[in-house]
Amino acid sequence: MFEKVVPVNRERHAKTRIREMKGFGFAAKFHIAYVTMHEFSRAAAVYPIVFVEDQEKDSFRPVALIGLEAGENLFVGADGKWEASYVPAIIRRYPFALAATGSEGQFTICIDEGSPLVSDTEGSPLFDDKGEPTQVIENVKRYLAELQQMDQLTQQFCTWLKANNMFTPLNMRVRDHDKVKNIAGCYVVNEERLNNLSDERFLELRGKRFLPAIYAQLMSLAQVERLISLKDRRVAEAAKAVAE
Structure with a gap:
């Protein structure tokens, strides 16, 4: 999604403008999208939510599955429109991102200069004529x-x-058109272990307000059927186009 990410700078980006986002073609080849736990309730109504492991950092991150295979986003149509009621925040923030500065808790705003939304002639300016942020x-x-x-x-x-x-x-194991496909390499909350938590641990979980996110994640797995339906539709449309 990002091609040339650099920190926003008033000298370098004095004439930089941002075009209005009219489509999501830039995300057409991404099959997963990071989501925060605050997005789970809305995202779970559309996407399966799973966790992926970052072995280098020995940590996990939640993502929404938006495709059944790498390089295919089933929610971006041929016209670039997002075909779902909720768009993950990480997609909506494009072409901007945050990067750590090296100082603890400090971040700087970055922009993808390779984005088609970035222009020197069209859109809303980042800085005014006096070099002040707009x-x-x-x-x-x-x-x-x-x-x-x-x-x-x-x-x-x-x-x-x-x-x-x-x-x-x-x-x-899911049906992928005329084949059976394995969805692996990701993690979910173990429902049995959740149900067997001690009273102390369960109350701790409730006190941290993590329970809604856990239940949303578990319920979201039913949305795998939505991905299968969207994939079937894509295959059928491609076959029809070839036949014509």
Whole structure:
């Protein structure tokens, strides 16, 4: 999704403008999208939510499955429109991102200069004639700060689940048109271990307000059927186009 990410700089980006986002073609080849635990309730109504392991950091991150195979986003149509009621925040923040500065708790706003949304002639400017940040920068700063806070709480959520041995590998066999496909390499909350938690641990879980996210994740797995239906539709449309 990102091609050339650099920190926003008033000299370098004095003439930089941001075009209005009219489509999501930039995300057409991504089959997963990171989601924070605060998004689970809305995302679970559309996407299966699973956890992927970052072995280098020895941690887990929740993602929404938006495709059955790498390189295919089943929710971006040929016209670039997102064909679902909820778009993950990480997609909506494009072409901006946050990067750690090296100082603890400090981040800087970055922009993808390779994005088709970035222009020197069209759209809303990042800086005014005096070199001061415009409302675009202020809005992005506020939005990314909120996402960063949600990300920190999501990391705490995943750390608790890992520390309490709540993750279990997902091994699911699904029909992919005329074949059977294995969904593996990701994790889900182990429902049996959840039900067998001690009263002390369960009350701790409730006190941290993690329970809604856990239940949303478990219920979201039913959305795998939605992915299969979307895949079948794509295959049928491609076959029809070839026949014509």
